[in-house]
Amino acid sequence: MIENQKIEAVKNVESEATILGALMIENKLIDRVADRLSPDDFSEALFGRVYSAIIREFSLGRTANPVTLKPYLSDDPALMELGGVGYLAGLTGSGGAIVMLETCVQQVIDMAKRRKLIDGLTTAAMMAADMSATNEEVVGAADAALSSISDHSDGVVQVSASQAFNEMLAAYDEERHGVTSGGQIHSLDEVLGPIRPHHLDILAGRPGMGKTSAALSYALGAAAAGHGVLFVSLEMNRIELMQRATSDVIFDGQSGIPYEAIRDGRFTSDNARRRVYEAARVFRNLPLHLVDASSLTIGRLNMIVRRYKRRMEAAGQNLELVMVDYLQLLRPDFRTDNMNLAVSEVSRGLKAIAKQYDLGVMALAQLNRSVESRPDKRPMLSDLRDSGQIEQDADAVVFLYRDEYYLRQGKPPETDGKFIDWQMAMDKCAGQIDFIVAKRRNGPSGSATGRFFGAYQAVRGAVQ
Structure with a gap:
C-alpha cells in the first residue's frame, strides 16, 4: 500500500489558496480558470466551497470578493476556524498571486487527478483482495481509475454551426432510439x-x-x-x-x-x-x-x-x-x-x-x-x-x-x-x-x- 505521507504529499494547499486570492483580486481571470478547474479538484474541502462561491457570484454578473462571498460562507465552521472572512481578505493581500495563477491551477489539476488515481487503484486493490468480488468487477474498478487520470472532459463543447450540422447528419446513421419501459408500461x-x-x-x-x-x-x-x-x-x-x-x-x-x-x-x-x-x-x-x-x-x-x-x-x-x-x-x-x-x-x-x-x-x-x-x-x-x-x-x-x-x-x-x-x-x-x-x-x-x-x-x- 502507498505510505500515508506520500499520499499527503499529493496536494498543495498553498497553491489552492493562491488561486482563490488571485481570482478574488482580479475577477477577469475567472473565465480562464473556470473551464478547467472544478471545486472537486481542491484537496481542501473549504477551498472547494470558496471556489464554488466565487464562480457562482461571478456568473451572476457580480463582483466576487471577500465581502460579497460572506453570505455564502458566514456559517461555514471550517472558515470560522481560520478567522472567517478576514482569512479570505488575507488571501488577496499579494498581487504576486496573479503572476503565479496559471502555474498553481495546473498543479492543482494534476494533483487532483493523481489523488483520484490513488483512490481508484486503492479501491481496486481492496476489491482484488475480496474473493467475493468477481474479476470483472476488479478490472472494471481498475479501468475506471486509470481512465480518470486521462479524462479531460469538462462538459463544455465548443464547435462551429457547420460542425454541429455535420454531427446532426451523422447521428441519423446511429441506432439511438432512447430508452422506454420496453412495453412494460x-x-x-x-x-x-x-x-x-x-x-x-x-x-x-x-x-x-x-x-x-x-x-x-x-x-x-x-x-x-x-x-x-x-x-x-x-x-x-x-x-x-x-x-x-x-x-x-x-x-x-x-x-x-x-x-x-x-x-x-x-x-x-x-x-x-x-x-x-x-x-x-x-x-x-x-x-x-x-x-x-x-x-x-x-x-x-x-x-x-x-x-x-x-x-x-x-x-x-x-x-x-x-x-x-x-x-x-x-x-x-x-x-x-x-x-x-x-x-x-x-x-x-x-x-x-x-x-x-x-x-x-x-x-x-x-x-x-x-x-x-x-x-x-x-x-x-x-x-x-x-x-x-x-x-x-x-x-x-x-x-x-x-x-x-x-x-x-x-x-x-x-x-x-x-x-x-x-x-x-x-x-x-x-x-x-x-x-x-x-x-x-x-x-x-x-x-x-x-x-x-x-x-x-x-x-x-x-x-x-
Whole structure:
C-alpha cells in the first residue's frame, strides 16, 4: 500500500489558496480558470466551497470578493476556524498571486487527478483482495481509475454551426432510439416517447400516487429490453427496493406473490417460495444497478454515475438511464437553508449529468401540499415543489394521478345515501393510474391511462 505521507504529499494547499486570492483580486481571470478547474479538484474541502462561491457570484454578473462571498460562507465552521472572512481578505493581500495563477491551477489539476488515481487503484486493490468480488468487477474498478487520470472532459463543447450540422447528419446513421419501459408500461411509452440522451424527465406526484412503483416498473422493463439502468434510491433502502422489484418481476399481469408476503417472508406455499428464489435468474441477467444512499450531493451523484458508466462499459453494457428517487432528497454541493435555491441547483445538476454522460435521467419529484386543498386534485406544473427551476430544466414532466386514492379517503358509511354513488365511482377507477404529460419539449403534451397493482407494487400499461 502507498505510505500515508506520500499520499499527503499529493496536494498543495498553498497553491489552492493562491488561486482563490488571485481570482478574488482580479475577477477577469475567472473565465480562464473556470473551464478547467472544478471545486472537486481542491484537496481542501473549504477551498472547494470558496471556489464554488466565487464562480457562482461571478456568473451572476457580480463582483466576487471577500465581502460579497460572506453570505455564502458566514456559517461555514471550517472558515470560522481560520478567522472567517478576514482569512479570505488575507488571501488577496499579494498581487504576486496573479503572476503565479496559471502555474498553481495546473498543479492543482494534476494533483487532483493523481489523488483520484490513488483512490481508484486503492479501491481496486481492496476489491482484488475480496474473493467475493468477481474479476470483472476488479478490472472494471481498475479501468475506471486509470481512465480518470486521462479524462479531460469538462462538459463544455465548443464547435462551429457547420460542425454541429455535420454531427446532426451523422447521428441519423446511429441506432439511438432512447430508452422506454420496453412495453412494460406501453401507454406511458406512447404518450411520453423515449427518454433520449441528454434529457431530464420528471415523474412527479403526491405521496400515495405510486411514483416509486412506476419508476421501478419502468426501470425493470427498460433493463429487460437491454438498456443499462442505474436506480438511485434516497428514500428506500436496497432491501425494500428489491422486495418491491421481486414482486413486480414475478407478477405476470394476472397473478403473482404480493409484496407484503415477500417483505415479511410469509409464503402460502413452497411453490411461492420457489418462485421468489427463481427470480434470482432474472436479476442476474439484467443490466440494472442500485445505489442505496441515505444522503447524497449532486456532485457525489455525478461521480457515482461516472463510475458506473465506466464499470458497465467494461462489462460490455451501456448505461443509458439514471433514475433518482427522489429529487428533493438530493443536496447541492454547498450549504444553504434556502430550499428553492437547493432544489434549483440539484435540478440543474441532474440536467448536466444527462448531458455530460450522454444518457437520460428520470427523477421522481414531490408536489406541493396545495394540491390537497383543491377540489380538483389533478396536478399542474405550478404544483412542482420548492422550485420553478425543475419545470425549466426538464425536457418532460409527467404527473401521476390516482382518483382511487382520494375516493378511498372520502368513503361514506354504508348507510349513507351517497355510498352507492361512491361505490360506482370506485369501481370505475379501481386500479387506474393516469399519466399526465404536462410538458414535453420535443413533442405534444397529453395523457394516458395505466394500471396500478398495489398488492404487487407494479405498474403496467392500459389493457389493449
